[in-house]
Amino acid sequence: MASETNNKDQEENLLKYKVLEIPDTILYIPNFISEQEEKDLLDHVYSAPKPKWTHLSNRRLQNWGGLPHPKGMVAENIPQWLKIYTERIAKLGIFAGQTPNHILVNEYLTGQGIMPHEDGPLFYPTVTTISLGSSTVLDFYHHLNQCVQTSSETTSSSLENRHLTSIFLEPRSLIVVKDAMYESYLHGIDQRQEDEITDKIANLSHCQDVTTGDIRSRTTRVSLTIRIVPKVLKNKLFFGKKA
Numbered sequence: 001m002a003s004e005t006n007n008k009d010q011e012e013n014l015l016k017y018k019v020l021e022i023p024d025t026i027l028y029i030p031n032f033i034s035e036q037e038e039k040d041l042l043d044h045v046y047s048a049p050k051p052k053w054t055h056l057s058n059r060r061l062q063n064w065g066g067l068p069h070p071k072g073m074v075a076e077n078i079p080q081w082l083k084i085y086t087e088r089i090a091k092l093g094i095f096a097g098q099t100p101n102h103i104l105v106n107e108y109l110t111g112q113g114i115m116p117h118e119d120g121p122l123f124y125p126t127v128t129t130i131s132l133g134s135s136t137v138l139d140f141y142h143h144l145n146q147c148v149q150t151s152s153e154t155t156s157s158s159l160e161n162r163h164l165t166s167i168f169l170e171p172r173s174l175i176v177v178k179d180a181m182y183e184s185y186l187h188g189i190d191q192r193q194e195d196e197i198t199d200k201i202a203n204l205s206h207c208q209d210v211t212t213g214d215i216r217s218r219t220t221r222v223s224l225t226i227r228i229v230p231k232v233l234k235n236k237l238f239f240g241k242k243a
């Protein structure tokens, strides 16, 4: 009973962060971490050994906690500098009492982004992301089959037609994406040098100092995507064995 009350209290406390007038549910928490914490996190990310980085064509990344895999993730210890944040996020009560066990670090240089995608079945359907260093705009899109398309539309114009909403991500903020916004839409970050603040951004009233019409230059941004991989293998030896 007491824990039910706690859960209700936690949900009510989070309501002020809910982004309204879009499908459920995005929470946007500005200044989730302090400037000192941002600096410490960046120092740790950039002190990681070189092989920790995976290089992709439009960004590089680090996996902490293991490598998600359809057969299960071989869990690795999460270092203390990241545990602070998995535990702080767990206390928000958005992961049904569980503590996140996986952190994906993405680094985007100015002009880099991530193609529209969904996070898929390897993860518990709630995702949280802390932004470091630079602001950016996270865009949400309808799936192709949710839209009527004419054969003459190019891929980019059809993406424009499929746009649902955007969220401005300030450095040190936390975004929580769950429910339909997680399950029914794609998300991505356009590859550009700067962001124009328009009325397509749904969370402007939650942001610190941004107004429609502003142009925000992008610098290097590091994001920590913190979530739960439910299927975990206790031991590497299980890999390759028939279930």
Ligand SMILES: O=C(O)CCC(=O)C(=O)O
Pocket (backbone or CB within 6 Å): 104, 106, 114, 119, 129, 138, 187, 188, 223, 225
């Ligand atoms: O960097 C971000 O904010 C988004 C990252 C993301 O979409 C992902 O890693 O799947």
